[in-house]
Amino acid sequence: MADALDPNVGPGPGSPGDRRIDRTGGHDGPQTPTRSPAPGEAVVRLDMPHAVALGERVDAELATLGPRSVAIALLTYNNAATAKVVAEAVAAGVERHLDGATAVILNADAGSSDGTAHAVTSTALPVVRIEHPTPLAERLTVPFHGVPGRGDALAAVFTAAHRLGARALVIVEADVVSIRDEWIARLAQPVLAGKADLVNGAYARHRYEGTITNLIVAPLIRMLYGRRLHQPFAGHQAYSARLVEHILVQPRWGGFRRDVTDLWMFGTAVADGFAVWEAWLGPRVVRSTARSNDLPTMVAQTLGAIFGVMHTHEDLWLAVRGSEPVPDVGTAAKLGVDPARVDVARMLDGFRLGVRDLLPIWEHVLAPDTLGDVLGLDAGDGTRFRFPNDLWARVVYDFALGFHYDVVHRDHLLRSLVPLYLGRTAAFVLEAEPRSADATEALLDEVAVAFERQKPYLAERWR
């Protein structure tokens, strides 16, 4: 309590207002601005506006547990079928790889009704179950990440981890059944070793997996923050104690709890000089009946998240030039190139339908030259269709600008990008199909390079 009232405990060099960009990727982030709470300290600090009330039961359980060096947050929503396997992998990971660690599972649940709680409690590690609020809209259409109210879940586990004095907080998805015990090590060790403040997962994927990520999200993040993160929306992450504390005191987080939480935290970490790493984890196999796999919804959620943080972090990204890789742990996996069943013809149909039906919206969103170039794309020949990278970058930037200036209802705007994304994806598949894994990787890099090259186009129009 005394900390909150102590005038001598003020923002440190890494606090808001002291933004700097960690261009080396090394651990030259800010010094811890405030002291961490005493292990197990079960109080809500007055200077942490986003530390949430966890309820008497949780408070008591945390107090009983005492200090923990590692907190592993298992975010669940109707994951009874998979949570046990995942929780056991977590426990195995702690036992085999985090020697001497005192760990706890923080099971943040979004209101499961299928017995998920029971599945999680039957593990070797102590479990604290925390229920968090969930927006109705996200229960009706569960977001792509599978957890309604993920932002609230993160706020809850951040609060709990902070109270337990955890040096590392690892976030784990409860429906990713391909998790291996070494994942916990790769995520937590850079943090525990004091090298990283945020470790983002990266999975081994087939080249046609993650098309939203590869063709839009990763290039955008690279352009915005100057960091070549492979999979910005990876569900597995690890946070250092000081980044947890830093975020809990961030005055802006309250407005970014929903949807945009992960990106906002990443951006904040970069902006405020924390060390960001990437951990190669292996294949990611999801078993979920809850996650939305409706493309328009996924595009709207992911792009809405990025466009949302662009406004918040404009003073940062407008100043960023170029990009660099982030330090990583584990072995980077090559893209899978096995034959895959993707329906290019149907994607091109979707693109043509968009040209036919969405022109009135695109006319509001796209600059005349961009629109003219898009309409000039020849989707007639289904085998030779191409979508130039620089045009694609301008399309995405026009949508970002349209979102920024609110030219059309934002959800309509985001969803109207889908046919264009389908066209770009179709072109990517057609181009990548005869190529090797490395050549496909190079193709994707060219997309990201075009986003960087076209950045002045965006910056000049952003006011």
Place this chain on the structure above:
Amino acid sequence: MSQDWYKDAIFYEVHVKAFFDADGNGVGDFAGLTASLDYVKELGVDCLWILPMYPSPLRDDGYDIADFRGIHPDYGTVEDFQKFLDGAHARGMRVIADLVMNHTSDQHPWFQASRTDPTGPYGDWYVWSDTDQRYRDARVIFIDTEKSNWSWDPVRKQYYWHRFFSHQPDLNWDNPAVRTAVLDVMRFWLDRGLDGFRCDAVPYLIEREGTNCENLPESHDILKVFRRVIDDEYGGDRILLAEANQWPEDVRPYFGDGDEFHMAFHFPLMPRLYMAVRREDRLPITDIFTHTPAIPPACQWCLFLRNHDELTLEMVTNEERDYMYYAYASDPQMKLNLGIRRRLAPLMDNDRRRVELLNALLLTLPGSPIIYYGDEIGMGDNVYLGDRNGVRTPMQWSSNRNADFSTTDSARLYLPVVNDPVYGHQAVNVATQSRQPSSLLNTMKRMIAVRKQSGAFGRGTIEFLRPRNGTVLAFIRRFEDDAILVVANLSERSQPVELDLRAHQGATPVELLGETRFPPVGDTPYFLSLGPHGYYWFRLERRDRGPVRYGIEETAV
């Protein structure tokens, strides 16, 4: 593009003189209209309807045409018109123009020749009589200004027939030469690329003794010939829109068997929309659709909230008219003929929620909507300008002098800009609303954009639901696989409603303006609550109608 494009189209009615004055003489012109096309396009308009543009003495705002093949010099030249037309086409918009078929100006050379040379080639082009006692069963339409449909011509020393003003003599459509001449006029403009005509006052072409001289079979015969010729000569995508201010069952014959007019105004609906909102009762709306006959598949109703004329109350009962006067025309200056000369926003007391609600109904009821210029920003009127001029004032582009409509001296404007504190251009203008995401203008853009997402709005059937709460209007529009549920609270108070949606059990209502998914429909009444004058547009997304799959969804992020 499909030949029946008009079924999905958003129409925009505009005065050339009122939109933008490019040459700074105080009167809007085609050059100004051309310069404003991007604005109209951004609104979501598919087709502009241009009010009379022809040379005219302007004693009836251009509906007194003195030369069918020219452009009024205040508005520019035929070349200016061509540039405008080409500009609209280049933006994917179409243009239709008013054409007065029933009569001309008394200044038209045809009439001048007819009155001075009764035995000459034009002698029989108008309806002349030695007595004013013929066709006595025909009503006088402009009762405020005309006492009879006959007027004495001191030159020819005969009476001439006019259903409208005495300076607008009716053409004699029994004369084949008149038919040929008017058809040639149509060809003149269609050859230039015009996409069709809004044909003024078509019920009155032919006169017969012992009838009310309206809607006569002979008139339909003539119109069918015109339609056939235009279809044959211009490929079938030029349209004819009928102005027939009649009850729906009397308008129905103007569609023929799909071989007469493509479209016709639904006049009786418009006052009933206002009545329903004022009475907070859906009955006036559901009732008029009960009395609206089916029309041929290729035809379409034109719906409107307001237009360049008074809010006409011809198509209501006397009791209903009294109610409308009581409700919407508290100042006697607001009344004109059998109507109310006010714009949409003032009629709604500038209540944004009611204005939006009425537009929401306009865009969802069966038919193609017509937006009257300026109503998309909630322009006001000036009832003291005489005749219907109060609703024909300059477009309000900004808060600058003359609302940026013209650079001329304010005194030279064809009509003064609305300048009162509530509706004046300082408060209501395009520039301001363009910058406000929640402005009426941007809301209209959003609603129009959403309407374009489903063919059900323009082409679907309508089924009215009958919830117990009579202040709530609810209906379902269906087209092919698409089902759109529209729910509107006609009341100024919040209302609950339970809808019988059992036929859609399992469907998920997706609110179209926000893309918000509502709880699925079950086997119990579907409960909704609506704020004051609130409304919902839902797509009823069927459970068995999954999204198209591309093979990338499972791992797209």
